[in-house]
Amino acid sequence: MSDLLERLRGRGWRMTSQRRVVAEVLDGDHVHLTADEVHARAAQRLPEISRATVYNTLGELVSLGEVIEVATDGRAKRYDPNAHHPHQHLVCSRCGTVRDVHPTGDPLADLPTAERFGFMVSQAEVTYRGLCPSCA
Amino acid sequence: MSDLLERLRGRGWRMTSQRRVVAEVLDGDHVHLTADEVHARAAQRLPEISRATVYNTLGELVSLGEVIEVATDGRAKRYDPNAHHPHQHLVCSRCGTVRDVHPTGDPLADLPTAERFGFMVSQAEVTYRGLCPSCA
DNA sequence: TTCTTGACTTAGACTCCGTCCATCGTAGGA
């Protein structure tokens, strides 16, 4: 994750303790935290950090393409740091748990030009839904 | 849409003017209204209708499988009455417009058992994103 | 090293979307 900190510094980010802590919290595999969970974990290391800062930092990381926002349902968005390896998501309909998955095939290729209605289509997100082992 | 009203009556729905109006508002192709838009349109015909009733009725239609809930982004959910023809959605990243699309291929078949992690996977939603002709 | 400045952070008010609840109204069967 120091890679990430380096990349951010290279993009002109002012490196503050808050940003460092948020980036560190997101470090790790297959972690899909909500903004509030990120805030709670960040606050363990930096008790004064505010919710607004966490939201700001997450938003910046998303717009830089370093983190992916996953809208699970009506619930809170989750943040996925695994942004540099293309993948899709498997969501538990009951508890909201998210896993990264790697389907075969390319969904973008499955959308014929006639079905694009003049849109400049740039992305296809696949969300698989079902019950996780604990909820089934 | 009188089909829909018939089906609902057949399922034991008490037919009230509010439910009738909500069902009628959702009538039509390729309409993807938010709950507030449904409420606004319903209120043109039935000014006293309450937001709670619109939410209740939409929720019932969704759980009966007559309408699909589309979570486009962080914004309000949209309601898609085209529930009896399998399809996916194409969303404009700028203005949020939604279109129904019909890709080839079956995304569920693209998820190998080894990538299901013990989930009982029942559904695959594909959301294509890009810019619509007006926003491009 | 100190100064300077504008980018960053903070707390809390606010908005938006949706749900809940107590009460009232009414569809439809007897």
Place this chain on the structure above:
DNA sequence: TCCTACGATGGACGGAGTCTAAGTCAAGAA
């Protein structure tokens, strides 16, 4: 026609996220 359980109402409530005004501080300049 009457009854009653199902449905509607509207206002309070809650969670998630945004905004704002004021204070703070990282990092370049001198």
